[in-house]
Amino acid sequence: MKKPLKIVTSIAFTSTLLIGGSLIASADGGEYDTTGTISFTPYTGITDPIDPDNPDEKVEPKNPDGTDPIPGTTGPLSIDFASSFDFGEQAITSEDQTYFATPQTILIDGIEEERANYVQVSDNRGLETGWTLQVRQEEQFKTEEAEELTGAAILISNVNVQTSSASSLPSTVSSEIDLTAGVLSDVMSAEAGEGAGTYVARFGGDAGDENISTSVSLTVPGSTTKYAKEYSTNLTWVLTDAPGNS
Helix, strand or coil: CCCCHHHCCCCCCCCCCEEEEEEECCCCCCCCCCCCCCCCCCCCCCCCEEECCEEEEEEEEEEECCCCCCCCCCCCEEEEEEECCCCCEEEEEECEEEEEECCEEEEEEEEEEEEEHHHHHHHECCCCCCCEEEECCCCCCCCCCCCECCCCCEEECEEEEEECCCCEECEEECCCCEECCCCCEEEEEEEEECCEEEEEECCCCCCCHHHHHEEEEECCCCCCCCCCCCCCCEEEEEECCCCCCC
């Protein structure tokens, strides 16, 4: 008996097209579109202080007495840091005098460096609708016993703005701020379309510039009675969502 012949074949499926009696392979399999998305929400944490000379770098500022400053305000529109002013220990005199605040001390990788005194604000609302920063000296310099340093006046000069943000700089910046007790004074303000991100109002130039030691001054008349005591005052920095020139 003859054995059946076994034929093993392989079958491949190919899509073809008959054109003019010839079989032609079809075109490529087509195109298909997908998307990529991301959404942002306003930042609600605390923004770290930055180096006023290098806004891309975070730093640790110190108060004039070496202590840590209070944390910045929380929320998407925030005051992150403001320098305290130390005019030193001075000899009593009957002549008019001008005293200068010591520069701001910061730590970078644990190493102390000096910078201009400064205030830092952040707008992380995601709106770019503008804001205004002001400062108020709450009252005249006084001792713990409420003895007043009559006629003393703080002047902040050489104000300039630093940032690494791509948003436009605040268009209104006070080059000098002459403080009057109980009165709000403008520091800087951003109009709509400006001021998104983190901004520093620096009182003086880069480290090494002489004016970082002379840009915050206190004048005291010689005629003012001065006791051999410490005098102090409080400064309040006020940030509002009102745009500049509104």
